[in-house]
Amino acid sequence: MGSNPQESLTLTLENPMKPAYLSLATALLLAPALPALAEGQLNIFNFGLYTPPDLITKFEKAYDVKVTLTEYDSNETAMAKIEAGGHGFDIVVPSASVVPIYIEKGLLMQSEPAQMENFKNVDPAWVDVSWDSGRHYTVPWVWGTTGVMVNTNVYKGDINTSAIFLDPPEELKGKINVVPSMTDVIDMAIRYVGGEPCTSDKAVLKAARDKLMAAKPSWASIDYASFEKFINEDLNASVFWSGAANRIREQNPHFAYGYPKEGYSLWQDNVAILADAANVENAKLFLNFIMDPENAALISNYTRYGNAILGSDAFMDPALPNAPEMVVPEELKAAGYFQQTCPADVQEIYTRIWTDLTK
Amino acid sequence: MGEAPNTERDAQNADARQRWRLALPAVTIIMVFSILPLIVVVLYSVLTPGDYGNVRWVFSTEGWFSVLFERDIFDDTLSLSDAHLTILARSVGLSLLTTALTLIFGVPTAWFIATRPPAARAFWLFLVTIPFWTNLLVRTIAVQEMIRSEGVFNRLFLWLGLIDQPIQMMFTNFAVLLGMAYVFLPLMVLPVFAAVEKFDFRLAEAGYDLYASRLFCLRKVILPLVRPGIIAGSILVFVPSLGAYVTPRIMGGGKSMMLGNLIEMQFGQGRNWPLGAALSITLTLLVLIALIYYTRLTSGRQGRSHG
Incomplete structure (x- = not known):
């Protein structure tokens, strides 16, 4: 999926190098079989124009994970696709209003973000929320x-x-x-x-x-x-x-x-791991990753919405934390x-x- | 007819069986990819909407009932669904107008192309097909660029002094109509061109020799012979117009829906899939009626010309 056209071009141009290409393919094939926790893939399903590209690049570099992003236009579309099954997504970003429905239908994994290392950064005001009190399923994206x-x-x-x-x-x-x-x-x-x-x-x-x-x-x-x-x-x-x-x-x-x-x-949109996710460990890494103030600031800078991570203001565009649209x-x-x-x-x-x- | 010998009949039967076997892959594909999905849609239209989208497997005719009727939200009185009928009428009306507009612009264009020398024809046809290389959305937004308040037309009219402030053209039925006529125009030009190209111009000359006026010749000689092309073009334009979704949404500004938008809404924000399915089938039936009318028109014509 999502193979880079530039990559395939260089491969055809460098046809004599086929053996190298083959060994690369073998390595890729073997990768999932290895007990590595971090390497591999992560498939994110999020609203359109909502995921900062620099956040993805940073995550890919930090954990050596290939991220595939698919976008949707509304909560209804997203839920219909996820319910239909066979989607291959690991992470979804439902709005607060539909999180209870996702949970009721058993679509989300109880990933216990509250136990994660970076959870200490989450603003206490956004922890015991009505749609996921104590944050057993979801991590704040933006509000x-x-x-x-x-x-x-x-x-x-x-x-x-x-x-x-x-x-x-x-x-x-x-x-x-x-x-x-x-x-x-x-x-x-x-x-x-x-x-x-x-x-x-x-x-x-x-x-x-x-x-x-x-x-x-x-x-x-x-x-x-x-x-x-x-x-x-x-x-x-x-x-x-x-x-x-x-x-x-x-x-x-x-x-x-x-x-x-x-x-x-x-409103608040929330990041959650899907019950049938294939790359659970990578998804958990991502949840932890976005609760880091510096990374949360990347999300705010891109979307222009507030996040719920304390200390992220310091890393935002200077005008943003006090913008009349945020306060x-x-x-x-x-x-x-x-x-x-x-x-x-x-x-x-x-x-x-x-x-x-x-x- | 004399009796055919048994052997010949056997051979015919074997031939028929052979044909069926050969047709099997095609029939299978039609069943799996065309009939089966349609059955799913019909099935969903008689189920109960789920609380959060999807369906519950409980039989209900509510979806079909709501296509045409509504109980008043506030006092439960029964009446024809004003909103759905308005949208239905708008869809059919705008589609007919789109067909008329593409006829007005498409037929002369096709005629022009078909009467060029063969080498030039290829070039003109090529120009007509260029829009097909571009995404529908991009083409629609290009039309929007022409007619918005700061768009090409308004600035031209202002400069010419025809108007003293921009005319609001975007987000009106006119905008939807213009967008659809532009987008579907090639679908009219191509079949009409094919019909005109086959036209034997010696027939027109014969008409002139018999002192027919230009108009008379057009009406009595040319139009009847290119009619199949015109009808085919009209159907090709009318059918996708009925189900148009992107163009009305962009050009109409969301203030006046067409059937396609109404259906999308039931599957999305409306969370009423059975109604959406019932509306989809209503749309399919409308298309079917148009197609039946089309076959009637063309076959009737052929019968007469052979008679």
């Missing part, structure tokens, strides 16, 4: 928030509100994007009308739907809009992820990230809620609302 991003050159008012996209100010109408992340958007609308995410209260759900339907004509798109659209100011506001907002602000300083006071979601203002902390996976009957209503919204 972030889903809020709103606004071009403050166009709109001067308060940006810490979901009104940006639910009761849009005149200046922003027609230039608003909403990410097609069904649960995030409907959760925010429910909080805006005074309910709790995953509520089964039909009056609240109806109010949220009506709010969304009324706001839709003011939106330009429901899309994973490319960063250029904001940088060029084709779009001036969006429901967005904090890390993405940070990347955009670096290229267009007019943009600012707001934490809606009515409610915004907090939740004290007075807005209480408005954050942890994203969860709704029960099936509520989920069905969510889907129906979303279908109505995007029909």
